[in-house]
Structures are given as C-alpha cells and as structure tokens.
Amino acid sequence: MMNDINGTDQPPILSIENLSIAYDKDKFVVKNVSATITKNAITAIMGPSGCGKTTLLRAINRMHELYPNISTQGGIKLFDENIYDMSTITLRRKVGMVFQRPNPFPTLSIYENVIAGYKLNGIRLKRHERDEIVETSLRDVTLWEEVKGALHKKGTFLSGGQQQRLCIARALAFKPDVILLDEPTSALDPVATAKVEDLLVELKKQYTIILVTHNMSQAARISDNSMFMYLGELIEYEDTKTIFTKPKDPRTEGYLTGKFG
Amino acid sequence: MDQTNELLVDKRTLLLQDHSVRRKVKDRLFLGTVIFFSLITISFVFLIIGSCVLKGYHQINWAFFTQSAPDTFTAMMAKSSGQIIPGGIVNGILGSLYLVALASLIAIPFGVLIGIYLYENSKNRYAGFIRDITDVLQGVPSIVVGLIVYLWVVVHITHGYSVLAGSVALALMMLPLIIRSTEESMKMIPDSLKEAAIALGTPYYKVIFRVLIPTSFSGLMTGILLAISRILGETAPLMLTTLGNPAINWSLTKPVSAVPLLVWQFYNDPNMVDLIWSSTLFLMGFVLILNLLSKWITARRNA
Numbered sequence: 283m284m285n286d287i288n289g290t291d292q293p294p295i296l297s298i299e300n301l302s303i304a305y306d307k308d309k310f311v312v313k314n315v316s317a318t319i320t321k322n323a324i325t326a327i328m329g330p331s332g333c334g335k336t337t338l339l340r341a342i343n344r345m346h347e348l349y350p351n352i353s354t355q356g357g358i359k360l361f362d363e364n365i366y367d368m369s370t371i372t373l374r375r376k377v378g379m380v381f382q383r384p385n386p387f388p389t390l391s392i393y394e395n396v397i398a399g400y401k402l403n404g405i406r407l408k409r410h411e412r413d414e415i416v417e418t419s420l421r422d423v424t425l426w427e428e429v430k431g432a433l434h435k436k437g438t439f440l441s442g443g444q445q446q447r448l449c450i451a452r453a454l455a456f457k458p459d460v461i462l463l464d465e466p467t468s469a470l471d472p473v474a475t476a477k478v479e480d481l482l483v484e485l486k487k488q489y490t491i492i493l494v495t496h497n498m499s500q501a502a503r504i505s506d507n508s509m510f511m512y513l514g515e516l517i518e519y520e521d522t523k524t525i526f527t528k529p530k531d532p533r534t535e536g537y538l539t540g541k542f543g
Numbered sequence: 544m545d546q547t548n549e550l551l552v553d554k555r556t557l558l559l560q561d562h563s564v565r566r567k568v569k570d571r572l573f574l575g576t577v578i579f580f581s582l583i584t585i586s587f588v589f590l591i592i593g594s595c596v597l598k599g600y601h602q603i604n605w606a607f608f609t610q611s612a613p614d615t616f617t618a619m620m621a622k623s624s625g626q627i628i629p630g631g632i633v634n635g636i637l638g639s640l641y642l643v644a645l646a647s648l649i650a651i652p653f654g655v656l657i658g659i660y661l662y663e664n665s666k667n668r669y670a671g672f673i674r675d676i677t678d679v680l681q682g683v684p685s686i687v688v689g690l691i692v693y694l695w696v697v698v699h700i701t702h703g704y705s706v707l708a709g710s711v712a713l714a715l716m717m718l719p720l721i722i723r724s725t726e727e728s729m730k731m732i733p734d735s736l737k738e739a740a741i742a743l744g745t746p747y748y749k750v751i752f753r754v755l756i757p758t759s760f761s762g763l764m765t766g767i768l769l770a771i772s773r774i775l776g777e778t779a780p781l782m783l784t785t786l787g788n789p790a791i792n793w794s795l796t797k798p799v800s801a802v803p804l805l806v807w808q809f810y811n812d813p814n815m816v817d818l819i820w821s822s823t824l825f826l827m828g829f830v831l832i833l834n835l836l837s838k839w840i841t842a843r844r845n846a
Contacts, residue, residue, distance in 0.1 A: 345742060350666075374744035381742075385735040389757045399743040402753050452743070 294318035295490050296342065296460055300356035303337055303346060307353075311337045313514040314356070319460070319507075324482060324491045326505035326522065328498060330537065334514040339462050339494045343377040344370050360459065375399070378453030380463045384445030386437035386452070393433040395448055396420060399456050419451040422488075423481055443474025447481065454489075461485070463493045467500065479504050498538060502526050510534045595827050599820030607631035607821060611789060612805060618814040628815065632822050634791050638799040641706060642785065643771055646713035651767060654718050658725025659751055674726075681719035688715050689780030697784060704798040709785035713774045720770035728762025729755060765837040772833035776826060778803040802826050 296319040303312040312334040319325050327335040340346040342358060344365065358365045365373050386395045396416045400407055407415070416433070420426040425447045429440070437448055446466060453461055463482070467475040482491055483504050495501050501508050501522065508522045510531075518525055518534045529535040606629060613621075613630035621628050657673065664670040689712050696708035732755060740754040756763065786798045787808060806822045809815040 343742065345738065348738070348741065371744040371746060374742055379742035381735055381738060383735055385733070385739040387736065387739065387754065387758070389760075398740075399745075402740055402743055402745040402749055404749070449739070452739075456743070 295321040295361065296492075297359045298338075298342075298356075299359065301338070301341060301358060302355040303334070303341055304353045305349060306351060311514050312341065315511075315516040316356075317509065317516060317519050319490060319492060321490050322486055322488075323506040324486050324493055324504055326501035326508045327492065327494045327511060328496075328501050328508060328537070329511035331496075332513075333511040335494045335509075335511050336464055338511065339464055339492060342460070342462055342492065343374050343379055345374075345379065371403070375403075375456045376458050377460045377462060378456060378458035380446070380450050380453055380461065380466050382465045383469045384442055384449050386440075386445050386448050388436065388438045390437060391434045392429050392437045392440070392448060395437040396451050396455050398452055415455050419455045420448075422454050422485065423447040423451040424477070425451060441474070443470050443477060446470060446474070446478060450478075450481070450485075454485075458489065460490045460492060463491065465494055465496055468496060475500075510537060512537070592827060592831075595820060595824040598817075599822075599824035602627055602817055602821035603824065604631075607825075608636065609633055611791065612809075612815070612818065614789075615812055615814050618812075618818075622814060622817070628817050632802060632805050632818070632825070634788060634800040635802040635805040635822065636825070637791055638706075638785075638788065639775060639801040639803075641793070641799060642709045642713055642781070642801055643775060645706065645710035646717055646774060647767070647771060649710060649714035650717035650721055650770070653714075654721025654770075655725050655756075655763060657718075658722045659729060659755065661722065661726045662729035663751075677719045677722050680715070681723075684779075685716060685777055686779040686783070688712050689783035692780065693783045701796045703796070704784060704786035705796045706785060706792070706799045707795045709781050709799065709801070712780035712784045713777060716774050716777060716780065717770045720773060721766055724766025724769070725759075725763055728759040728766065731762060732758050761840045761843065765840050768833050768837040768840070772830045772837075775830055775833070776803050778807055782807070 298315055298317045298319075301312055301315045302310055304310045311332075315338060327339060329335045337346055341354065342365070346352055346354070347370075354366070360368075360373070360376060365377075386392075387398055390398060390401075393416050394401060396419050397407070397412055400412075400415075417426060420429065425444060428444060429448075432439075437445065440448060446469075450461075450463075450466075467478050470478065479500065482493070485491060486506075493501075493505060505522045508520065508525045509516055510518045510525065510529075510533075512533050518529060518531050520530075525534065526538060529538060604627075608631055610630040611634040612632055613628060617630070618628045657677075661670050661674055692708050692712040692715065696711050697704055701707055736754060736758060737750060740750045745753070781801050781804050785801065785804070787804045788798045788800045792799045802822055802825060806819055806826070809819045809822065
C-alpha cells in the first residue's frame with residue numbers, strides 16, 4: 283500500500299517501500315511501512331512510546347544498523363537510488379541527523395563542531411571555504427549573532443538550546459538533502475523549543491525535514507504532513523491538517539484525543 | 544479512656560526522644576571510629592615519606608643526579624672519614640626512565656587498542672574471555688612475569704640480561720592496568736557522542752581515533768600515569784631480566800640499572816646503606832608526582 287499525499291505537487295524525494303525491521307527474529311518493530319516523503323516539507327512521525335517511530339527514522343540514514351542482530355526487509359529510495367546500495371558514508375552525508383539530546387563534540391570548538399563532518403571525514407577545505415560554511419550554517423540556525431565572538435570556545439559552554447542549534451548547524455554544513463530529527467526539543471525549555479521550531483519552518487525552504495515527536499501540538503504547529511504509527515504499523519499518513527481534524531482511523535483519533543499514548 | 548490515650552502518647556514521645564539520643568551517640572561513636580582508623584592509615588603514608596626525607600636528604604646533591612653509584616671501597620673510605628658517600632644513582636635514574644619509556648611504548652598501543660575493543664564489543668563472548676584473561680594477568684605475581692620473560696627474551700632473544708627483557712616484563716605488568724582503565728574511561732563517553740560522529744558519515748576507525756580517544760584522553764592519561772607509577776617500583780621482574788649495571792647503558796641488548804634495583808644492591812652492601820634512603824626518597828618523590836599529576840588531570844576533566 284502506497285500512502286501518497288495528495289494536494290502537493292512537489293516531487294517525492296524519499297520513498298519508503300514495504301519496510302520491515304526486526305530486532306530479534308520475527309520481533310518486528312516496524313511492520314511493512316510504505317510512504318513517500320514530500321520535498322521541502324516537514325513530515326512529523328507521531329505515536330506512543332515503542333511504536334517504532336525512532337527505528338523508522340534511523341532506518342532512513344541506516345543508523346539502526348548499529349544495533350546488533352537487526353534485520354531489515356523492504357527498501358528506501360533517495361531520489362530513486364536504493365539507500366541499501368549506497369555506502370553509509372555517502373548516505374549519511376546526504377541525510378543528516380539531529381538527536382534527542384544536544385551532543386556537540388566536547389573536545390572541539392564551536393567553529394570545529396560546525397565543520398566536524400568535514401574534519402572527521404578528512405575532507406580538506408581552504409580557509410575561506412571553511413569560514414563560509416561555518417558562517418552560513420550558523421546563520422541558517424540563527425546562532426551566528428550569538429556566537430560570532432566566541433567561535434573558538436568549546437561548544438559545550440553554550441546553553442542547551444544553543445547546543446541543539448549548533449548540532450543542527452553541524453548537520454546542515456554538509457548541505458544534506460534530508461534532515462532527520464529525533465525528538466529534537468524534548469530536552470529543551472519552551473523558549474528554546476519555540477526557537478528550534480521557528481528555525482525548522484524556516485529551514486524547510488531549503489531542506490526536507492523528517493521529525494519524530496512525542497509532542498502532538500508540536501506536530502500540529504510546524505509539520506506539513508503527519509504519520510501516525512502504532513505498534514510498528516503506519517496507521518495513517520496524511521497532511522497534518524486532515525489528520526488532526528478528520529482522522530480516518532479510530533486509533534489515530536484515540537491517540538490524538540489523548541485516550542492512549 | 545482519654546487519659547490512657549494521653550499516657551500512651553506521652554510514652555511514645557519519650558521513647559522517640561530516647562531513640563534519637565541513642566542514635567546521636569551511636570552516630571558520634573561511629574564517626575569517631577572512622578576518623579580514628581583513617582588517621583592511622585594516612586599517618587603511615589606520612590611516616591614513610593617523613594623517614595625517607597629524614598634519612599635520605601643529606602645524600603641528595605648535584606652528584607646524586609649526575610654520577611653513577613660508587614664502588615664499595617670508595618663508599619667505605621668516605622664514611623670512615625665522616626663524609627657523605629660520593630656519587631649518585633644516575634645510572635639507575637636513566638635506566639628506570641629508559642625501561643619505563645620502552646615498556647610504555649610496547650604496552651600503551653596494545654593496551655589502548657584492546658581496551659577499545661573490549662568497550663566496543665562489551666557483550667561479545669570473546670571480549671569477555673579477554674577481560675577474564677586480563678584479570679588473570681593482573682594477578683600474576685611479578686616474579687613469575689620476570690621468570691617467564693627470562694625464559695623468552697633473556698635466554699632466546701638477547702642471550703643475556705638486557706633492556707629489552709626488562710621492558711617486556713614491565714610492559715606485561717602495565718598491560719592489564721591500561722586495558723582496564725581504557726575500557727573504563729571509554730564507558731564514561733555518552734553513546735550520543737559516538738552516534739553524532741557516525742551520523743556525519745564518519746568511518747568507524749575515525750570515530751575511534753578522532754572522537755573516542757580525544758574525548759576520553761584525560762581518562763586514558765590518568766590510567767597510563769598510574770600504570771607507570773606502578774611499574775616504576777617493580778624490582779622482582781627486573782632482577783631476572785636486566786640484572787643491573789654500574790654504568791649508564793643505552794644498548795637494547797645490554798643490562799641496565801634501575802632505581803629499585805639499586806636500592807636492593809645498596810641493601811646488600813653495608814657500606815652503601817646511606818644511599819638506600821636517598822634512592823627511596825627519589826623513587827617516592829617520582830611516584831608521588833605522577834600520582835598528583837593524574838589526580839590533577841582527573842580533577843580538570845571533572846571541572
């Protein structure tokens with residue numbers, strides 16, 4: 283079953299095809315999920331704990347392969363190229379990731395953190411190229427004005443919200459096609475959360491964003507399309523307005539109205 | 544009815560008060576005991592350092608760090624004319640540094656890599672086996688390590704007591720310490736940091752060398768410094784592997800001296816007794832500095 287989003291004329295950038303993931307034999311955490319992701323939009327993945335939303339997200343840049351004994355069936359295509367045929371190194375440059383807790387590298391300065399992707403991969407850049415990447419990435423996450431005087435200080439001196447925006451800048455530095463965010467605001471206070479949300483809305487002009495969130499109102503506020511997952515299945519995938527106002531499946535309605543979750 | 548109730552309440556408060564007084568007394572008593580025993584323990588450290596300083600300081604002079612140990616006759620002559628023993632322990636100091644440097648060169652790369660392997664594959668059965676063997680190696684008496692290295696290196700490779708043999712013996716003693724401290728300090732790194740590096744497409748070996756090792760650097764250094772201070776005082780394995788040497792030696796296949804070996808030699812020579820204390824003082828000072836250094840690194844990490 284293909285879940286196509288109607289009403290948008292943007293071409294799909296990413297398509298998930300009959301994806302199933304099991305941690306142990308026959309213990310599936312993601313069950314036969316198919317979906318196409320719209321370009322330059324924010325797609326939210328919602329669902330109760332343990333529904334497989336983080337695993338699904340991690341499958342998109344193959345981070346889920348870090349777990350032992352994982353088995354994956356089905357496929358994911360990025361611009362019609364199967365990601366399981368790509369090297370993880372190329373894939374992860376095209377699909378960036380931001381985590382639940384801000385995780386800047388504690389040994390590196392703010393400047394080095396932004397270009398960490400290049401440094402760690404041994405890609406040599408000229409000085410002005412580096413400076414430009416750092417400045418545009420930090421401007422993109424609206425952090426530039428706050429840190430431009432302290433670029434060579436350690437990134438861990440920043441506040442939690444600033445650290446998280448620094449981590450987004452680190453993901454942006456590679457100019458990825460898709461950015462995956464795994465509950466990026468769950469460790470932040472409301473003010474920092476609002477900043478990150480505004481930032482994501484701004485970023486979707488240039489990037490395609492997939493966001494896992496526990497927070498329904500966050501999905502309602504900023505996402506264009508929403509997936510609802512339950513026990514590993516993709517129950518409903520619609521544009522956000524429809525899913526919140528006229529959910530088709532009783533389970534979606536139950537979750538959105540707080541009957542379980 | 545009411546009266547009995549009041550009486551009961553009264554009795555209970557009395558009981559509670561009684562309990563709290565007894566608790567306070569017990570608490571004081573226990574605290575006193577703990578402080579008493581801890582004072583006894585640390586007083587030994589100060590007694591050791593104090594007696595080394597008192598008995599050893601008058602032999603510490605420029606010659607102590609620049610000249611080799613004198614022969615028995617010179618020492619006897621100096622003592623009988625009421626002077627301090629001329630000469631010093633430079634052959635032992637340089638020998639110790641040489642042995643420790645070479646042992647570190649062998650043990651640190653192996654130890655750190657094995658430690659990282661254990662951390663990365665903590666649930667693997669082979670890793671569990673390695674971990675157990677490491678613990679066994681740590682428990683092997685140092686004289687046994689000396690004997691084995693004597694058989695392997697002294698007899699078969701260098702055909703005589705040598706620097707190489709001594710370093711191998713010391714490296715074997717360092718290995719388990721470094722392996723376990725590496726593993727422990729790697730465990731302190733949050734997984735999220737590793738994931739951050741992997742999500743940037745970083746190849747596995749670069750995650751280790753560019754992220755894990757730099758992040759846990761202070762922990763690794765602490766472990767290495769403690770391992771060095773541990774082997775600096777080893778005597779038994781060196782007796783069977785490098786023997787000692789009255790002169791300075793830089794050849795890998797020749798015997799060399801070390802400070803703890805000199806202490807043993809001075810002990811066996813009644814004319815040299817004064818040098819025991821100054822050598823011990825030097826050894827204690829060196830180990831103390833290494834320990835303080837590792838404490839300082841740990842404190843800076845936690846700051």
